[in-house]
Each structure stands twice: as structure tokens, then as C-alpha cells.
Amino acid sequence: MIKKFRSSCPIASTLDILGDKWSLLLIRDMLIKGKKTYKEFSLSDEKIATGILASRLKQLEAFGFITKRKLPDNKKENIYLLTEKGIDLAPLIVEVTLWGEKHMRVHNPRINSYDELKADKTLAINMVTENYRKVAAQIIG
Amino acid sequence: MIKKFRSSCPIASTLDILGDKWSLLLIRDMLIKGKKTYKEFSLSDEKIATGILASRLKQLEAFGFITKRKLPDNKKENIYLLTEKGIDLAPLIVEVTLWGEKHMRVHNPRINSYDELKADKTLAINMVTENYRKVAAQIIG
Numbered sequence: 034m035i036k037k038f039r040s041s042c043p044i045a046s047t048l049d050i051l052g053d054k055w056s057l058l059l060i061r062d063m064l065i066k067g068k069k070t071y072k073e074f075s076l077s078d079e080k081i082a083t084g085i086l087a088s089r090l091k092q093l094e095a096f097g098f099i100t101k102r103k104l105p106d107n108k109k110e111n112i113y114l115l116t117e118k119g120i121d122l123a124p125l126i127v128e129v130t131l132w133g134e135k136h137m138r139v140h141n142p143r144i145n146s147y148d149e150l151k152a153d154k155t156l157a158i159n160m161v162t163e164n165y166r167k168v169a170a171q172i173i174g
Numbered sequence: 175m176i177k178k179f180r181s182s183c184p185i186a187s188t189l190d191i192l193g194d195k196w197s198l199l200l201i202r203d204m205l206i207k208g209k210k211t212y213k214e215f216s217l218s219d220e221k222i223a224t225g226i227l228a229s230r231l232k233q234l235e236a237f238g239f240i241t242k243r244k245l246p247d248n249k250k251e252n253i254y255l256l257t258e259k260g261i262d263l264a265p266l267i268v269e270v271t272l273w274g275e276k277h278m279r280v281h282n283p284r285i286n287s288y289d290e291l292k293a294d295k296t297l298a299i300n301m302v303t304e305n306y307r308k309v310a311a312q313i314i315g
Binding site for chain 2: 038039040041042043044045046047048049050052053054055057058061077078079080096097118121122124125126128129130131132133134135136137138139140141143144145147
């Protein structure tokens with residue numbers, strides 16, 4: 034868990050929390066794929082190790098990106114939901130997606146196309162965030 | 175150095191290269207601060223260790239984000255410049271800056287304001303990238 038920020042730079046401070054190979058993928062899993070449980074995160078294609086998953090969820094919760102709760106009808110399983118701070122990462126996620134699609138396919142030919150995203154970034158961001166808020170509200174009930 | 179990509183996701187593939195606390199700061203140092211030498215990078219506020227700096231520059235060069243060259247009048251020092259692929263990270267850098275300014279100041283009160291960036295993102299991106307291209311062209315001569 035980070036204790037001290039390296040500088041007054043907003044980029045460096047953001048990377049102090051999100052600068053690893055996994056944190057932003059967990060945000061992606063929630064925001065884009067609607068995942069919300071430990072089990073769902075652990076089943077993603079990138080195959081996160083359970084120790085890393087637990088540590089990243091803990092840090093994201095400590096810094097207010099996500100909340101952890103239990104649902105009334107299931108007291109055993111934790112449900113993780115993005116806060117508005119976490120949902121506000123949508124524009125960043127979209128930029129990473131577009132950059133990755135454009136520049137990483139030369140290194141990783143498996144990367145898919147995201148033509149709808151390219152056609153209208155703002156629309157895509159609004160759709161994703163509004164949809165997430167709706168689904169999250171339904172889950173909380 | 176990364177050898178295998180984790181999945182077909184463009185976000186995961188981008189993080190396979192840039193998912194650490196330093197790589198994006200080196201891009202920032204070049205694009206925003208005009209830094210171009212090993213010594214200049216090592217003097218940044220975040221105080222990167224020389225071993226990490228060498229390893230990150232090597233990986234950024236291997237994946238075509240930056241080029242390394244020597245100038246005719248200085249055969250000793252390496253000059254690092256962003257390629258178009260690296261310059262194309264400007265929109266992502268801007269989104270990280272805006273998100274960090276908005277959401278990380280509660281954790282790190284030292285973070286500065288970036289009002290000009292907020293006023294017109296597209297203009298800011300165009301100014302930064304055009305300015306970088308001009309400065310880089312002058313350096314190469």
C-alpha cells in the first residue's frame with residue numbers, strides 16, 4: 034500500500050496508485066464487463082493471481098475507487114462496485130483502448146477492433162458510465 | 175522485458191508495456207518537459223533509480239515509443255526522442271493529468287491546477303504535440 038506520493042505531479046500521483054499491470058484491468062472488468070465479485074475477477078483472461086487480486090482490491094478500496102459490500106440475500110460473498118471516482122476513469126480507459134488498438138496490434142496481432150469507440154468517443158464514454166450506474170443501482174436495490 | 179502478451183485486450187496489452195510507475199513519467203518528461211538525456215530524466219522530482227531508468231528506456235526503445243541517437247557535435251551523450259507512436263500518447267497523458275488533478279488532490283494536497291488543460295483539451299493536445307515535433311526537428315537539425 035502506498036504511503037507517500039513521489040511529487041506534486043498529477044500523473045505521478047495517479048501512477049502511485051494505478052501504476053501497475055492490474056489495477057486498471059480491475060476497473061475495466063467492473064466498468065466494461067460488469068464484473069463485481071472476487072470470483073469473476075479471478076476468471077478474466079489475464080489470469081490474475083489471488084494474492085495480487087486481494088492486494089489491488091484492498092488498495093482501490095482504501096483510495097475510494099471502489100466500495101465493498103454484502104447483499105442482503107448473500108452474506109458470504111463480497112460485492113465490489115465502482116464509486117463515482119472510479120467511474121470517472123472512463124475517459125482514461127477509452128484513451129488507453131484506442132491507443133492500444135492503434136499501436137499495440139503490431140506487437141500483439143490478437144487485439145480486436147473498436148470501431149464504435151473510434152466513431153464517437155464522447156458517446157461511448159456516456160453510454161458506458163450511464164449503463165454502469167444503472168446496473169450498480171439495480172444490484173444495490 | 176515483456177515477452178508474451180496476457181490477452182487480446184488493448185488495455186492489457188498497453189499495460190504489458192506501460193503498466194508501471196515510471197514509463198509514462200518518462201513519456202511526460204519528453205513530451206511536456208522537453209527532456210531528452212539520461213541526466214535530465216534522472217533529475218526529475220520523482221528521483222528514478224538509474225537501473226530502472228536504463229531498463230525503462232530500453233523497453234520503450236524496443237517497442238518503438240522512443241528512438242536513441244547521438245548528435246554530430248556530441249558523440250558521448252545519447253539523445254532520446256519520442257516517435258509518432260510515443261507522441262500519440264498525448265491524449266492519454268492529458269486524461270491522466272485531468273483525472274489526477276480532480277481526484278488525487280484529496281490524497282496529495284501538493285498537486286497543482288491545470289486550468290488551461292481543462293478549458294480546451296483538444297487545443298492543449300495539439301499545442302503540446304506540435305511544439306514537441308518542432309523542438310525535436312530542431313534537435314535533429
